[in-house]
Amino acid sequence: MSSLDKYILRQCLTPLALILIVTTAIVWMTQTLQRVDIIIEHGQGLSVFLILSVLIIPSLLAVIIPFALFGAVVYALHRLHTDSEIAVMFAAGVSRLRIAAPLLAITTLAALVTFYVNVDLMPRTYRIMKHMVADIRADFVSSLLRSGEFIDAADGLTVYVDEIRPGNQFIGLLINDYRNAKDRKTYFAQRAILRETDSGPVLLLKNGNIQTVAQYTGKVDIIQYQDWAIDISSMRQGAGELQLEMTERYLGELLNPDMSKIYDRQNATKLIAEGHARITAPLYAFAYVFIGLYALIGGSYSRRSYFIRVVMAGAAIFLLRVAGFLAQGFAGANGEMWLIYAAPLAAIGSSAFLLFAPPPMRRKLAEGAA
Known part of the structure; x- marks a missing residue:
């Protein structure tokens, strides 16, 4: 790794950590309020409340990591633009791919973490939380x-x-x-x-x-x-067999519903769509970063503020995420699972092409479209 790679990494890692910590803390505090009833209604101690609150964090990270990565990349590149360092890099012959390489390396790591959280850590912690809450509510004393x-x-x-x-x-x-x-x-x-x-x-x-x-x-x-x-066995509130929700299921259980169970039969397509959505979740990290890269170092160089580009990039990732949710809902109703992959892959492909394709090829494509 060259000194340039290390420098760009440092510019991105610090804001990434801050955005991730602050955003997770804010969302976490709002989610933990839903668990206050465990203390009030069931007389549980603060330790139980904290354990249940910590178990929520993996599900938050699965959503927050891609957005935090986008924010960190945009912030780092905008800062480099403000200090005219991007202009110096371009003048020295540094390509866009060379600037993007360390950021894409961070994106790969973040995508792997997101994939692990989605397919293992999140359902694991949700199951622990579900059983803890069921045991608390089934306990005669509490x-x-x-x-x-x-x-x-x-x-x-x-x-x-x-x-x-x-x-x-x-x-x-x-x-x-x-x-x-x-x-x-x-x-x-x-x-x-x-x-x-x-x-x-x-x-x-x-x-x-x-x-x-x-x-x-x-x-x-x-x-x-x-x-x-x-x-007093008749007085006890039995938990019975717990019904696993979509967020509490592992990837294999989503892609292969148990048709011997009524819930799985009634929601088989939705379960499969959720499984494919778990697989595509890491792709959104790449899509967001490519959109951010194109907004800051794609297109023509400008000495003016990049504020408008940043706003447009933020709107683009918001619309992309909405499109992903709509595609998942449509796939869950009609079984067209390819739609779940279409939105992030289209965003990655188009952004990467506009960012890295040679100018003659981009001009030719634009003329053909016109």
Whole structure:
């Protein structure tokens, strides 16, 4: 790698890192607000909230990396233009390809990272997050019990706890079970603990009594006990079999849907389209960079500001991304998967041709089009 390559790399790497960090942080903070309910509604600690928040980052990187790369390339080239360094390079006989080479090397690395995130890291982290959230919401203690509150744990079942302690321990427990109108019971316990058994969760009560009301006489019977066990497996919110969404599936599961499952049969074409979209995601990094390169070092050299070119390049990548989403939606409905590849490949091909093709060839093509 020559000194010129290293210099251009340095001009691009610093803004790339800053744009990537700042943009990811901003989007990440907005996404983490959706997980606040885990703390508020289910009584989870800050550590669980942070773990769930970190698991969101790979999905953000898959979208942000190509845009951050475009911003870094445009910023670096615009700075070189402002300092007249691009003019000096052209005067010294440095070709456009020579200037673009180190930037395309960064693009290749970014494309590989994007591909890895899309096909492995993102579905892996989403699956971990889905199982964590399902386990939290299925947990009897976190989803049902609150200190100092009467909670309707199930239809005909009310639970009150004075204090919840670590390790599923409860102090001052009251359970009013009126699911069977002919056999209503109220349980009192000084202490209780939740245990997992082979047959399901069991609530072990310590030092309390059971009050029942005779159906015909209305007499209250009180049974004292030191130890009592209540099977609460029917009260627990089971997670059941988790349905994997598109973002939670690996590439092979997207391209080869399991037709034995109803969801896969109903959404087979959409799943396949999502798989092809994962494959094409790295191509957008190259498309954005080629558009940025053409905007800054393509066309005729200008001593004026390149602001208009930068704005047009930004609009071009925005429209390209929109076209990609539309193509994916159309392919998911009609099965024309080639459309997913058409937008980024067309952008890469046309930008690369305009940027690197010899001037006579570009003029000839323009005359032919006219």
